[in-house]
Amino acid sequence: MTKNSTRLDHVVLWVADPVAAAGFYEEAVGLEPINVTEFAEGKVAFPSVRINEETILDLAPLTLAARMKMVPGAAESAGHPVNHICLSLPADAFDALRTRLAEHDVAISGIDHDLSGARGNATRSFYFRDRDGNVFEARHYDE
Structure with missing residues (x-):
């Protein structure tokens, strides 16, 4: 594959507790956590977990829902997996x-x-x- 082929980059999941969610994905699913410490320290908006070298799951806290105004109805998607x-x-x-x-x-x-x-x-x-x-x-x- 090349950098210019169409692929899935990331999926954003709404979660209640991003640190706990990252722990679940690391321990129970076996995925590598990314930026958990930085999230806990308030340096990044959310942590992620790596599925493979080119795909991650972002673990977005529900508190970010109010900021999701890029398209109409985006904020209402929070909590709807x-x-x-x-x-x-x-x-x-x-x-x-x-x-x-x-x-x-x-x-x-x-x-x-x-x-x-x-x-x-x-x-x-x-x-x-x-x-x-x-x-x-x-x-x-x-x-």
């Missing part, structure tokens, strides 16, 4: 994620097979929710 976000993982990382979530008492769905996605039909997938109710799907494809 998207339907779900799908993480595509290698098979071993998929299994490790399922284990980590169970160890953190996160409710997870059963395993589905052959659900359609950006790369065709996934071998296996399951769903879980974060601390703020955002729904995630985890999946892997046969390579």
Whole structure:
């Protein structure tokens, strides 16, 4: 891929407690936290977690909702999670994620097979929710 191809850069999630949300994503999901200390010190508006080298989740506090005036209705989106976000993982990382979530008492769905996605039909997938109710799907494809 090149820097000029269309890709997903980031998704902003509304969360009640960004530090706790970053902890959840680090401990239960295994994602790298970014700017958590800086957020706690008031130096940045929100922390993030890294999905891969080119995609992050921003963990925006609900208190920022009033500042979301770039388009009509943006402020009203606070607290309304998207339907779900799908993480595509290698098979071993998929299994490790399922284990980590169970160890953190996160409710997870059963395993589905052959659900359609950006790369065709996934071998296996399951769903879980974060601390703020955002729904995630985890999946892997046969390579």
